[in-house]
Amino acid sequence: MKILLPTSTAGSLPKPSWLAEPEVLWSPWKLSGDALVDGKHDALKVSLHEQQQAGVDIVSDGEQTRQHFVTTFIEHLDGVDFENRKNVRIRNRYDASVPTVVGPVARKAPVFVEDAKFLRAQTDKPIKWALPGPMTMIDTLYDDHYKSREKLAWEFAKILNQEAKELEAAGVNIIQFDEPAFNVFFDEVNDWGIACLERAIEGLKCETAVHICYGYGIKANTDWKKTLGSEWRQYEEVFPKLQQSNIDIISLECHNSRVPIELLALIRGKKVMVGAIDVATDDIETPEEVANTLREALKYVDADKLYPSTNCGLAPLSRDVARAKLNALAQGAAIVRAELNA
Structure with a gap:
C-alpha cells in the first residue's frame, strides 16, 4: 500500500563520534584502511536504524560513507587534481580551496554503487540516494581545462547519468x-542548468528529485x-522551467x-x-509546527504529491538534536495524514 505523505531527510545525518568529529561539517575521517570501510558501514547501519526508529518512510545512507556531498564524488573521477588547489568563491558566498580540473573528466569506476547495494540489503523500505548536481559540481572546482562552466557541466551530467543508472540497478x-547552485545562478539555470x-x-x-535549498546552517x-530581505523569492526564477522538466520531485526549504x-x-x-x-538551529520543532508547515503546503500541492522532509542535511547538528527533529517530522506528518484520512 502506498503511504500518504511519506517522510524522508534531504540528505546528511550526523556521523558517530568514532567515525568523524561530531558537529563538524565535512570533518576528516578518524579511521583508515579496512577499519574505515567497516566503520562507514557500521555508521550507515546506525543511521538507518535511527531513521527507522523515528518513523522515516523513505530512508537513506545519511551520507555516512562520504565526507563531502560534492567532492567525495569528484575525487573518484579522472581529470581532477586534488593536490593542485585554487581558491574560488563558492555560490558567490564564501571562499574555499578547491581541486583543479586539469584534463577530460571521466568516471573510471562506480563511486557509490557498492554502498547503495549495502544499504539496499539492510532494509525493505524505499531508499533515496543523493548525488551532487552538475551545476553545484562546477561551482566547487577550479576549471583549468574546459574553460567553460557549461561544457564542464555537460561532461559531469554524462558521468552522473552513468552513476545514476547503476544506482537504479542496485x-x-x-x-x-x-543543486543549491540553482538558488544563485538563475540565468545559467534557465539557459542550460535544467537541461x-x-x-x-x-x-x-x-523517481528523480532535485534538492534546492539555502544551505547548511553555516555562518556563510x-x-x-x-541579505535576502523579508521574502526569499529565488525559487520564482527557476520553478517555471522546472515545472516543465522531466524531474519527478522538487525538494525545497520551507520551515523557518x-x-x-x-x-x-x-x-x-x-x-x-x-x-x-x-x-540551522538546535531548537526542536514540535509535531504541530511540522503539521502547520505541511497544511500550508497542501494549499498548493496535492496530498498524494507531498513528501515531508528536512530543509537540508542534518550533519552539523548533534545526534540527539537530529534524532529529535526526525521524530518531530514523522509525528507531524502522522497528524496531517490522520486529518487527510479522516
Whole structure:
C-alpha cells in the first residue's frame, strides 16, 4: 500500500563520534584502511536504524560513507587534481580551496554503487540516494581545462547519468540531485542548468528529485540569508522551467525560511519534498509546527504529491538534536495524514 505523505531527510545525518568529529561539517575521517570501510558501514547501519526508529518512510545512507556531498564524488573521477588547489568563491558566498580540473573528466569506476547495494540489503523500505548536481559540481572546482562552466557541466551530467543508472540497478528508488547552485545562478539555470540535469536523469525509470535549498546552517549561509530581505523569492526564477522538466520531485526549504508558500503554485503537478525541519538551529520543532508547515503546503500541492522532509542535511547538528527533529517530522506528518484520512 502506498503511504500518504511519506517522510524522508534531504540528505546528511550526523556521523558517530568514532567515525568523524561530531558537529563538524565535512570533518576528516578518524579511521583508515579496512577499519574505515567497516566503520562507514557500521555508521550507515546506525543511521538507518535511527531513521527507522523515528518513523522515516523513505530512508537513506545519511551520507555516512562520504565526507563531502560534492567532492567525495569528484575525487573518484579522472581529470581532477586534488593536490593542485585554487581558491574560488563558492555560490558567490564564501571562499574555499578547491581541486583543479586539469584534463577530460571521466568516471573510471562506480563511486557509490557498492554502498547503495549495502544499504539496499539492510532494509525493505524505499531508499533515496543523493548525488551532487552538475551545476553545484562546477561551482566547487577550479576549471583549468574546459574553460567553460557549461561544457564542464555537460561532461559531469554524462558521468552522473552513468552513476545514476547503476544506482537504479542496485535498487535505489529515488535518486536526488543536490543543486543549491540553482538558488544563485538563475540565468545559467534557465539557459542550460535544467537541461544538464535532464541529461543526468536520461533513461532512468526510478523517481528523480532535485534538492534546492539555502544551505547548511553555516555562518556563510546564514549571513547570506540575512541579505535576502523579508521574502526569499529565488525559487520564482527557476520553478517555471522546472515545472516543465522531466524531474519527478522538487525538494525545497520551507520551515523557518522566508520563502512565500504560494510559490509552490509554480510547480503544481510535480511531487514536492517540503522542508518542514530547520537545519540551522538546535531548537526542536514540535509535531504541530511540522503539521502547520505541511497544511500550508497542501494549499498548493496535492496530498498524494507531498513528501515531508528536512530543509537540508542534518550533519552539523548533534545526534540527539537530529534524532529529535526526525521524530518531530514523522509525528507531524502522522497528524496531517490522520486529518487527510479522516
